[in-house]
Amino acid sequence: MISERPEFFTGTEMPTAGWWEALWPDPASVLSTVGLKPGLEVVDLCCGDGWFTLPIAKIASHVVAVDLDPALLEVAKNKLAAEGLTNCKFVIGDAYEIAKLVPEPMNFIYMANAFHGVPDQPRLARAVYETLAPGGLFAIVNWHQYPREETTVTGEPRGPSTELRLSPEETVDAVTSCGMMLVDIVEIQPYHYGAVFKRP
Numbered sequence: 561m562i563s564e565r566p567e568f569f570t571g572t573e574m575p576t577a578g579w580w581e582a583l584w585p586d587p588a589s590v591l592s593t594v595g596l597k598p599g600l601e602v603v604d605l606c607c608g609d610g611w612f613t614l615p616i617a618k619i620a621s622h623v624v625a626v627d628l629d630p631a632l633l634e635v636a637k638n639k640l641a642a643e644g645l646t647n648c649k650f651v652i653g654d655a656y657e658i659a660k661l662v663p664e665p666m667n668f669i670y671m672a673n674a675f676h677g678v679p680d681q682p683r684l685a686r687a688v689y690e691t692l693a694p695g696g697l698f699a700i701v702n703w704h705q706y707p708r709e710e711t712t713v714t715g716e717p718r719g720p721s722t723e724l725r726l727s728p729e730e731t732v733d734a735v736t737s738c739g740m741m742l743v744d745i746v747e748i749q750p751y752h753y754g755a756v757f758k759r760p
């Protein structure tokens with residue numbers, strides 16, 4: 561099983577069917593809230609089954625979707641193909657290796673629902689920094705540090721365990737340690753926040 565591999569980030573399994581759609585009914589508005597604009601070269605890091613990759617591909621110039629799990633990438637690939645989108649590349653690999661997996665400079669790196677499980681967050685931030693063009697943005701979407709029993713969706717507690725959740729301040733400390741600048745912290749209702757950073 562993919563989640564048993566040592567590279568797999570803790571508590572980042574793709575959710576069981578049904579509630580992701582209820583939690584994220586409008587993924588395009590989340591992307592706009594964290595600053596995605598048309599015309600950019602984008603990476604969807606830890607893209608899963610492509611819930612956000614699809615709207616990214618509709619907005620951006622190109623998107624590279626990266627995930628450790630080939631089966632999820634296949635689902636994402638089919639989703640985009642079904643809508644006739646051809647501006648996406650799918651790359652199997654470990655997010656720490658992003659600078660090698662995506663050697664061309666990118667304008668926007670999006671990482672949703674995965675940063676909490678990265679064991680060495682400053683290491684990942686450094687790799688993202690290397691992949692960004694100067695002035696490029698890194699947008700992280702994280703679960704708030706609310707107790708898990710309070711973050712219910714379709715009647716049940718959802719998301720990573722309470723202990724894994726990061727405050728905005730912890731996220732900012734981890735990412736700015738490599739020289740990235742904080743641009744904004746935004747609220748994403750009901751249970752998430754976005755932290756947006758820029759490579760100077």
Ligand SMILES: C[S@@+](CC[C@H](N)C(=O)[O-])C[C@H]1O[C@@H](n2cnc3c(N)ncnc32)[C@H](O)[C@@H]1O
Pocket residue numbers: 567568569571572573574575605606607608609610611612626627628629632653654655656671672673674
């Ligand atoms: C909770 S899912 C979120 C997927 C997507 N970002 C979303 O919000 O819909 C986290 C994803 O991270 C992937 N993942 C876990 N460890 C990884 C690693 N070391 N490198 C790349 N992807 C990884 C998992 O396979 C899973 O698809």
